[in-house]
Amino acid sequence: MxxxxxxxxxxxxxxxxxxxxxxxxxxxxxxxxxxxxxxxxxxxxxxxxxxxxxxxxxxxxxxxxxxxxxxxxxxxxxxxxxxxxxxxxxxxxxxxxxxxxxxxxxxxxxxxxxxxxxxxxxxxxxxxxxxxxxxxxxxxxxxxxxxxxxxxxxxxxxxxxxxxxxxxxxxxxxxxxxxxxxxxxxxxxxxxxxxxxxxxxxxxxxxxxxxxxxxxxxxxxxxxxxxxxxxxxxxxxxxxxxxxxxxxxxYWMGIKYLGLGPSAHSYNGISRRWNVANVESYIKAIDNGLNYWEEEILNEANKYNEYILTRIRTIWGVSLNDLTNDFGVEKAEHFVKNIKKYINNRMAIQNKGIYTLTEKGMFVSDEIMTNLMYI
Ligand code: SF4
CATH class of the missing domain: 3.20.20.70 (Aldolase class I)
Incomplete structure (x- = not known):
């Protein structure tokens, strides 16, 4: 898919x-x-x-x-x-x-x-x-x-x-x-x-x-x-x-996608790619068989960060089970520790192991996401 x-x-x-x-x-x-x-x-x-x-x-x-x-x-x-x-x-x-x-x-x-x-x-x-x-x-x-x-x-x-x-x-x-x-x-x-x-x-x-x-x-x-x-x-x-x-x-569920055309981004679970953001350079490179994209191979921390960034924005939320199974106990604990203050401030809620943002949390979602990152 x-x-x-x-x-x-x-x-x-x-x-x-x-x-x-x-x-x-x-x-x-x-x-x-x-x-x-x-x-x-x-x-x-x-x-x-x-x-x-x-x-x-x-x-x-x-x-x-x-x-x-x-x-x-x-x-x-x-x-x-x-x-x-x-x-x-x-x-x-x-x-x-x-x-x-x-x-x-x-x-x-x-x-x-x-x-x-x-x-x-x-x-x-x-x-x-x-x-x-x-x-x-x-x-x-x-x-x-x-x-x-x-x-x-x-x-x-x-x-x-x-x-x-x-x-x-x-x-x-x-x-x-x-x-x-x-x-x-x-x-x-x-x-x-x-x-x-x-x-x-x-x-x-x-x-x-x-x-x-x-x-x-x-x-x-x-x-x-x-x-x-x-x-x-x-x-x-x-x-x-x-x-x-x-x-x-x-995008939010971490499913693979291919971006085509200038400035388009792609993701396949292993890497992220982004095309040159210039139509003339794009056409010229493709015509001459030259490279027109850059790529980042995702490490475990990148993958965890991707998962948090995309899922916490949605009603499907961050699953503690997924975190533990896919990224290990240490990263799951990192998440639980860092989301705690937002739960106390009613900016996030947890229900049956699924964490989502409240309306209050959605307005400061950028700040919350930054604090949940694994660096
Ligand atoms: S400049 Fe073009 S891409 Fe940007 S909002 Fe207007 S129509 Fe859309």
Whole structure:
């Protein structure tokens, strides 16, 4: 069992908060598609012949691709891997790309899950972020997707945006929960170095929300999701009727995945790999048979840290049995000793040997994870 992630590094324009690797130079698309097909063949042994259960087109903006380009990629994957008959194939898409025609054509390719980057229903904030769509378009696109036949739709939202009031955030959430969608990914804005938002924050032309405002927006998110029967199965991910993202759950459950395309990461239980984060260098290296990725072979401490980092974020939690059996008594004791203070502070709980974070703990999850690491 394994997953494949494809990083499509093109965007029509750059959003001012985004630090994913991308370029607006779409003239490289055709060369990139050729290189990507070669990479699929080059990397086919990384997953040791495992069945492919998920394929995820991420980016960047995969919805800039033409249908024949998507079909070419899927066809090479099908030739080179054993793809499961009920494979989950997801396409990340921006609302402005999803015309009725495009939706129909995507559906015909076998892609039956959409992850739509709505981000906000506040038109002023969408402009401030340099998004290309407005709230009306976002609502219409979901309606059209459902009419096309999509019944596994995820929406992305961002909270903690500069100037976002709690009332506006509640409106955004209510808008999403009224839609016929099954999944929500909601992330707090991060000011990444190198982005326009970061520069404006440093110059003082943009004001970040304070910590209390951020915490109350996170609490509203959790509360509204609960009221609408969306289960919080990971810190930032919510699903109705257990329609979890199979692909993302693979990351959190330590299942192997192969990342293809510039900046993509891979993991196979033995090593982690990451591709060069530059599309020109990527194409050039693949064309000339040169190396384009770096690799870290995981030692026992790395593997333990991976397990903690990924599992503690989820409802499946950290299992003391798994820890003892897979990593030994010493590391299990290290974990129990270090999680104790968070249990005492009601930031974590333990139930039948499974440790999970509480709502209070989720907001400081980075700090907790750092303290649980084995160095
Ligand atoms: S948020 Fe998405 S569309 Fe915007 S720049 Fe980043 S990858 Fe591109």
């Amino acid at each position: 394994a997953g494949i992630y494809l990083h499509i590094p093109f965007c029509r324009q750059k959003c001012y908060y985004c630090d994913f690797y991308k370029t607006v130079n779409t003239s490289l698309t055709s060369k990139f598609i050729t290189a990507l097909q070669k990479e699929i063949i080059l990397q086919k042994n990384y997953l040791s012949n495992e069945n492919i259960e998920t394929i995820y087109f991420g980016g960047g903006t995969p919805s800039v691709l033409k249908i024949n380009e998507i079909n070419q990629i899927l066809s090479v994957i099908n030739q080179q891997f054993k793809v499961s008959t009920n494979v989950e194939i997801t396409l990340e898409a921006n609302p402005d790309d999803l015309s009725k025609d495009y939706l129909n054509q995507i559906y015909q390719t076998g892609i039956h899950r959409l992850s739509i980057g709505i981000q906000s229903f506040q038109d002023k904030l969408l402009k401030k972020m340099n998004r290309r769509h407005n709230s009306g378009q976002a609502l219409k696109v979901v309606e059209n997707a459902v009419k096309t036949g999509f019944n596994n739709i995820s929406v992305d939202l961002i909270y903690g945006l500069p100037g976002l009031t709690n009332q506006q955030w509640v409106n955004d959430l209510e808008n999403v929960f009224k839609l016929p969608v099954q999944h929500l990914s909601a992330y707090h804005l991060t000011y990444h170095k190198g982005t326009a938002f970061y520069t404006w924050l440093k110059k003082g032309s943009l004001k970040a929300l304070n910590e209390n405002e951020s915490i109350s927006q996170f609490k509203l998110l959790v509360q509204k999701a609960k009221e609408n029967d969306f289960e919080q199965y990971e810190i930032s991910n919510f699903a109705k009727d257990r329609m979890y993202s199979k692909h993302n759950s693979f």
